[in-house]
Amino acid sequence: MSVNSKIYEGKAKILYKTENPEILLADFKDDATAFNAQKRGTIAGKGNINCSISSKLFQELEAQGIKTHFIDNPAPNQMRVRAVKILPIEVVVRNIAAGSLCKQTGLELGTILGQPLVEFYYKNDELGDPLLTRDRLLLLELATAEQVESITHLALQINELLGGFFQRCDLTLVDFKLEFGVDSQQQLLLADEISPDTCRLWDMASTDTNRRVMDKDRFRQDLGNVEDAYQEVLQRVLKAVENQK
Ligand code: UDP
Numbered sequence: 001m002s003v004n005s006k007i008y009e010g011k012a013k014i015l016y017k018t019e020n021p022e023i024l025l026a027d028f029k030d031d032a033t034a035f036n037a038q039k040r041g042t043i044a045g046k047g048n049i050n051c052s053i054s055s056k057l058f059q060e061l062e063a064q065g066i067k068t069h070f071i072d073n074p075a076p077n078q079m080r081v082r083a084v085k086i087l088p089i090e091v092v093v094r095n096i097a098a099g100s101l102c103k104q105t106g107l108e109l110g111t112i113l114g115q116p117l118v119e120f121y122y123k124n125d126e127l128g129d130p131l132l133t134r135d136r137l138l139l140l141e142l143a144t145a146e147q148v149e150s151i152t153h154l155a156l157q158i159n160e161l162l163g164g165f166f167q168r169c170d171l172t173l174v175d176f177k178l179e180f181g182v183d184s185q186q187q188l189l190l191a192d193e194i195s196p197d198t199c200r201l202w203d204m205a206s207t208d209t210n211r212r213v214m215d216k217d218r219f220r221q222d223l224g225n226v227e228d229a230y231q232e233v234l235q236r237v238l239k240a241v242e243n244q245k
Contacts, residue, residue, distance in 0.1 A: 011037060012050070012197060021083065022184060026051075028077045032197070034220040036128055043219060047077035049230045050195035055079060056237050057162065057194045064161050066154065068190040069181060084181025084191050087143050090121040090129060091151055093159045094175040098200050099217075101175075104131070109209070118155050120148075123179075150188055151180055158190065166201060168243070169236035171214060174200035196230050 004025065008015040011033045016025040028047035033040050051073065058070035071080040094117040097107040101117070120132045122142065137143060143151065155178060166173045176199035179192035192198070196215040206212040210223050214233050218226045 012046075013193070018080070023071065024081050024083045025074070026079045026081055026193075028054075028079070028193070032216070032219050032226075034216065036125060039220070041219065043226050043230060045227055046197075046230060049234045050193060050197055051077045051079055053195045053234055053237050054193040056241050057165070058190070060165055060241070061158060061161060061190065066158060066161070066190055067187060069183075081191070082183055082189060084183045084189050086123075086179055086181040086191055087147065087151075088123040089132070089137065089142050089151075089180070090123050091155050091178040091180065092119045092121060092175060093117070093155050093178070094119070095159070095163065096172070096174040096200075096202075098174050100131075116156060116159050118152050147180075147182075147188060154180075154188075154190065162194070162199075165240060167204075168240040169233070170204040171233065171236065172202040172204055174202055176200070196233050201233060 004016045004018060006014060007017050007024070012029055012031060014027040014029065016027065018025055028051040030042045030044060030046045031040070032043045032046065055070060055073055058068040062068055062070065069081040069084055071082060073079055094101055095113055097105075097111040097113065098109055101107060102109050120134070120137050121129045122132050122140070123129060132142070134148060137148060138145060158178065159173070162176065163173045176194065178190060178194070181189055181191040183189055199215055200217060201214040202212040203214050213221075213223055214229045218224065218229050
Protein backbone atom coordinates (compact mmCIF):
# COMPACT_ATOMS: atom_id res chain seq x y z
CA MET A 1 0.00 0.00 0.00
CA SER A 2 1.45 3.39 -0.96
CA VAL A 3 2.15 6.07 1.64
CA ASN A 4 -0.82 8.39 2.40
CA SER A 5 -3.36 6.37 0.42
CA LYS A 6 -6.96 7.16 1.18
CA ILE A 7 -8.62 4.49 3.31
CA TYR A 8 -11.95 6.12 4.07
CA GLU A 9 -13.92 9.18 3.09
CA GLY A 10 -16.69 10.26 5.44
CA LYS A 11 -19.09 13.21 5.36
CA ALA A 12 -16.69 15.64 7.02
CA LYS A 13 -13.27 13.96 6.91
CA ILE A 14 -10.94 11.89 4.75
CA LEU A 15 -8.67 9.35 6.44
CA TYR A 16 -5.30 8.47 4.95
CA LYS A 17 -2.76 5.78 5.81
CA THR A 18 0.73 6.91 6.73
CA GLU A 19 4.06 5.09 6.60
CA ASN A 20 3.36 4.02 10.21
CA PRO A 21 0.45 1.51 10.51
CA GLU A 22 -0.27 2.83 14.03
CA ILE A 23 -0.86 6.37 12.73
CA LEU A 24 -3.52 7.76 10.37
CA LEU A 25 -3.96 11.22 8.90
CA ALA A 26 -7.41 12.86 9.14
CA ASP A 27 -8.12 15.60 6.64
CA PHE A 28 -11.03 17.85 7.72
CA LYS A 29 -13.29 18.99 4.84
CA ASP A 30 -15.45 22.09 4.41
CA ASP A 31 -18.37 19.82 3.36
CA ALA A 32 -21.39 19.79 5.63
CA THR A 33 -24.31 17.36 5.71
CA ALA A 34 -27.40 17.10 7.87
CA PHE A 35 -30.49 14.91 8.22
CA ASN A 36 -28.63 11.72 7.28
CA ALA A 37 -26.96 13.49 4.30
CA GLN A 38 -30.28 14.63 2.77
CA LYS A 39 -29.08 18.24 3.18
CA ARG A 40 -25.64 18.98 1.76
CA GLY A 41 -23.52 22.11 1.54
CA THR A 42 -20.16 23.61 2.35
CA ILE A 43 -19.14 25.87 5.19
CA ALA A 44 -16.15 27.95 4.05
CA GLY A 45 -13.15 27.41 6.34
CA LYS A 46 -14.86 24.67 8.35
CA GLY A 47 -12.09 22.13 7.76
CA ASN A 48 -9.47 24.35 9.36
CA ILE A 49 -11.80 25.58 12.11
CA ASN A 50 -13.09 22.17 13.19
CA CYS A 51 -9.62 20.65 13.06
CA SER A 52 -8.28 23.46 15.28
CA ILE A 53 -11.18 23.32 17.76
CA SER A 54 -11.05 19.50 17.98
CA SER A 55 -7.29 19.54 18.45
CA LYS A 56 -7.46 22.07 21.29
CA LEU A 57 -10.28 20.15 22.99
CA PHE A 58 -8.50 16.79 22.66
CA GLN A 59 -5.37 18.38 24.18
CA GLU A 60 -7.45 19.83 27.02
CA LEU A 61 -8.98 16.42 27.70
CA GLU A 62 -5.60 14.66 27.48
CA ALA A 63 -4.24 17.10 30.06
CA GLN A 64 -7.07 15.95 32.35
CA GLY A 65 -6.24 12.26 31.86
CA ILE A 66 -8.68 11.33 29.06
CA LYS A 67 -7.01 9.14 26.42
CA THR A 68 -7.69 10.38 22.87
CA HIS A 69 -6.49 9.48 19.39
CA PHE A 70 -4.96 12.97 18.87
CA ILE A 71 -1.24 13.20 18.02
CA ASP A 72 -0.55 16.54 16.26
CA ASN A 73 -1.41 18.84 13.34
CA PRO A 74 0.80 18.66 10.22
CA ALA A 75 -1.44 21.31 8.59
CA PRO A 76 -4.33 23.53 9.80
CA ASN A 77 -6.97 21.11 8.48
CA GLN A 78 -5.02 17.93 9.23
CA MET A 79 -4.75 15.83 12.37
CA ARG A 80 -2.43 12.89 12.85
CA VAL A 81 -4.27 10.34 14.97
CA ARG A 82 -3.62 6.94 16.49
CA ALA A 83 -5.14 4.21 14.32
CA VAL A 84 -8.18 2.74 16.05
CA LYS A 85 -11.09 0.49 15.16
CA ILE A 86 -14.07 2.79 15.64
CA LEU A 87 -16.97 1.24 17.57
CA PRO A 88 -20.14 1.65 15.46
CA ILE A 89 -21.85 3.68 18.18
CA GLU A 90 -22.56 7.40 18.47
CA VAL A 91 -22.44 8.35 22.13
CA VAL A 92 -24.59 11.41 22.80
CA VAL A 93 -24.48 13.34 26.08
CA ARG A 94 -27.23 15.87 26.79
CA ASN A 95 -27.50 18.59 29.41
CA ILE A 96 -30.39 20.53 27.88
CA ALA A 97 -33.22 19.19 25.70
CA ALA A 98 -32.80 19.89 21.98
CA GLY A 99 -32.90 18.12 18.60
CA SER A 100 -34.08 14.53 18.48
CA LEU A 101 -34.71 14.40 22.26
CA CYS A 102 -37.42 17.07 21.88
CA LYS A 103 -38.81 15.44 18.74
CA GLN A 104 -39.02 11.98 20.28
CA THR A 105 -40.15 12.81 23.82
CA GLY A 106 -42.08 16.07 23.53
CA LEU A 107 -39.73 17.77 26.00
CA GLU A 108 -39.64 21.50 25.32
CA LEU A 109 -36.50 22.92 23.67
CA GLY A 110 -34.24 24.32 26.37
CA THR A 111 -35.49 22.16 29.24
CA ILE A 112 -32.57 21.74 31.65
CA LEU A 113 -32.11 18.04 32.42
CA GLY A 114 -31.86 17.09 36.12
CA GLN A 115 -28.78 15.05 35.31
CA PRO A 116 -26.83 14.50 32.10
CA LEU A 117 -28.35 11.92 29.78
CA VAL A 118 -26.02 9.46 28.02
CA GLU A 119 -27.48 7.81 24.92
CA PHE A 120 -26.20 5.34 22.34
CA TYR A 121 -27.12 5.46 18.66
CA TYR A 122 -26.29 2.81 16.06
CA LYS A 123 -23.86 4.31 13.50
CA ASN A 124 -25.67 2.94 10.48
CA ASP A 125 -26.79 5.29 7.69
CA GLU A 126 -29.06 2.68 6.06
CA LEU A 127 -31.04 2.34 9.29
CA GLY A 128 -30.92 6.11 9.95
CA ASP A 129 -28.71 5.89 13.08
CA PRO A 130 -31.43 4.53 15.43
CA LEU A 131 -31.41 5.02 19.21
CA LEU A 132 -30.19 1.84 20.92
CA THR A 133 -31.06 0.31 24.24
CA ARG A 134 -28.13 -1.21 26.17
CA ASP A 135 -29.55 -4.67 25.51
CA ARG A 136 -29.84 -4.06 21.75
CA LEU A 137 -26.28 -2.75 21.72
CA LEU A 138 -25.09 -5.95 23.42
CA LEU A 139 -27.35 -8.12 21.23
CA LEU A 140 -25.74 -6.66 18.10
CA GLU A 141 -22.29 -7.01 19.72
CA LEU A 142 -21.46 -3.37 18.90
CA ALA A 143 -19.42 -3.22 22.13
CA THR A 144 -18.79 -5.39 25.17
CA ALA A 145 -20.57 -4.80 28.49
CA GLU A 146 -17.24 -3.65 29.91
CA GLN A 147 -16.78 -1.15 27.06
CA VAL A 148 -20.32 0.19 27.58
CA GLU A 149 -19.52 0.77 31.24
CA SER A 150 -16.19 2.49 30.49
CA ILE A 151 -17.73 4.62 27.73
CA THR A 152 -20.61 5.77 29.95
CA HIS A 153 -18.17 6.76 32.70
CA LEU A 154 -15.84 8.52 30.22
CA ALA A 155 -18.72 10.32 28.50
CA LEU A 156 -19.89 11.80 31.82
CA GLN A 157 -16.36 12.79 32.77
CA ILE A 158 -15.82 14.42 29.35
CA ASN A 159 -19.15 16.24 29.76
CA GLU A 160 -17.95 17.74 33.05
CA LEU A 161 -14.61 18.82 31.55
CA LEU A 162 -16.02 20.19 28.28
CA GLY A 163 -18.94 21.88 30.06
CA GLY A 164 -16.48 23.73 32.29
CA PHE A 165 -14.23 24.63 29.38
CA PHE A 166 -17.07 25.99 27.23
CA GLN A 167 -18.40 27.95 30.21
CA ARG A 168 -15.08 29.83 30.13
CA CYS A 169 -15.90 30.56 26.46
CA ASP A 170 -19.33 31.94 27.48
CA LEU A 171 -20.90 29.02 25.67
CA THR A 172 -23.45 26.56 27.09
CA LEU A 173 -22.75 22.95 26.15
CA VAL A 174 -26.27 21.75 25.34
CA ASP A 175 -25.39 18.31 23.95
CA PHE A 176 -22.68 16.58 21.95
CA LYS A 177 -21.72 13.37 20.20
CA LEU A 178 -18.61 11.28 20.85
CA GLU A 179 -17.06 8.31 19.11
CA PHE A 180 -14.67 5.84 20.65
CA GLY A 181 -12.19 3.43 19.11
CA VAL A 182 -9.95 0.58 20.18
CA ASP A 183 -6.22 0.64 19.31
CA SER A 184 -3.86 -2.27 18.58
CA GLN A 185 -3.25 -2.66 22.34
CA GLN A 186 -7.01 -2.90 22.96
CA GLN A 187 -6.98 0.53 24.63
CA LEU A 188 -10.22 2.50 24.45
CA LEU A 189 -9.53 5.98 22.99
CA LEU A 190 -11.76 8.98 22.39
CA ALA A 191 -11.72 9.46 18.61
CA ASP A 192 -13.37 11.34 15.71
CA GLU A 193 -13.83 15.08 16.44
CA ILE A 194 -15.40 17.51 18.92
CA SER A 195 -16.51 20.63 17.09
CA PRO A 196 -19.55 22.81 16.28
CA ASP A 197 -20.48 19.99 13.86
CA THR A 198 -20.87 17.57 16.76
CA CYS A 199 -21.83 19.81 19.71
CA ARG A 200 -24.76 22.13 20.36
CA LEU A 201 -23.32 25.35 21.78
CA TRP A 202 -25.43 28.32 22.85
CA ASP A 203 -24.01 31.79 23.34
CA MET A 204 -24.56 32.72 27.00
CA ALA A 205 -24.81 36.39 26.00
CA SER A 206 -28.05 35.83 24.06
CA THR A 207 -31.47 34.50 25.00
CA ASP A 208 -32.79 34.74 21.46
CA THR A 209 -33.42 31.14 20.34
CA ASN A 210 -31.90 31.78 16.90
CA ARG A 211 -29.14 34.23 17.72
CA ARG A 212 -27.71 32.11 20.56
CA VAL A 213 -27.04 29.14 18.21
CA MET A 214 -23.26 28.78 17.57
CA ASP A 215 -23.17 25.33 15.97
CA LYS A 216 -24.34 23.19 13.06
CA ASP A 217 -27.99 23.96 13.85
CA ARG A 218 -27.32 27.26 11.98
CA PHE A 219 -26.73 25.12 8.88
CA ARG A 220 -29.46 22.55 9.64
CA GLN A 221 -32.09 25.25 10.17
CA ASP A 222 -30.81 27.77 7.58
CA LEU A 223 -30.23 30.42 10.26
CA GLY A 224 -27.44 32.15 8.28
CA ASN A 225 -23.98 33.34 9.43
CA VAL A 226 -22.79 29.76 9.76
CA GLU A 227 -19.12 30.56 9.02
CA ASP A 228 -19.17 33.49 11.48
CA ALA A 229 -20.50 31.29 14.28
CA TYR A 230 -17.86 28.57 13.71
CA GLN A 231 -15.11 31.22 13.55
CA GLU A 232 -16.39 32.84 16.75
CA VAL A 233 -16.34 29.49 18.58
CA LEU A 234 -12.72 28.96 17.46
CA GLN A 235 -11.68 32.43 18.65
CA ARG A 236 -13.29 31.85 22.06
CA VAL A 237 -11.68 28.41 22.39
CA LEU A 238 -8.23 29.83 21.55
CA LYS A 239 -8.73 32.65 24.06
CA ALA A 240 -9.83 30.26 26.82
CA VAL A 241 -6.79 28.04 26.20
CA GLU A 242 -4.51 31.12 26.22
CA ASN A 243 -6.09 32.49 29.44
CA GLN A 244 -5.41 29.33 31.43
CA LYS A 245 -1.67 29.24 30.61
N1 UDP B 1 -24.78 14.54 16.41
C1 UDP B 1 -23.68 14.34 15.59
N2 UDP B 1 -23.78 13.44 14.57
C2 UDP B 1 -24.91 12.72 14.33
C3 UDP B 1 -26.03 12.93 15.17
C4 UDP B 1 -25.93 13.85 16.19
O1 UDP B 1 -22.64 14.96 15.77
O2 UDP B 1 -24.93 11.89 13.40
C5 UDP B 1 -24.70 15.52 17.51
C6 UDP B 1 -25.54 16.75 17.25
O3 UDP B 1 -24.76 17.76 16.63
C7 UDP B 1 -25.96 17.16 18.64
C8 UDP B 1 -26.03 15.83 19.41
O4 UDP B 1 -25.22 14.91 18.67
O5 UDP B 1 -24.97 17.97 19.23
C9 UDP B 1 -27.44 15.29 19.57
O6 UDP B 1 -28.04 15.22 18.30
P1 UDP B 1 -29.58 14.80 18.13
O7 UDP B 1 -29.75 13.37 18.59
O8 UDP B 1 -30.44 15.80 18.78
O9 UDP B 1 -29.77 14.71 16.59
P2 UDP B 1 -30.14 15.85 15.54
O10 UDP B 1 -31.53 16.24 15.79
O11 UDP B 1 -29.14 16.93 15.76
O12 UDP B 1 -29.90 15.13 14.25
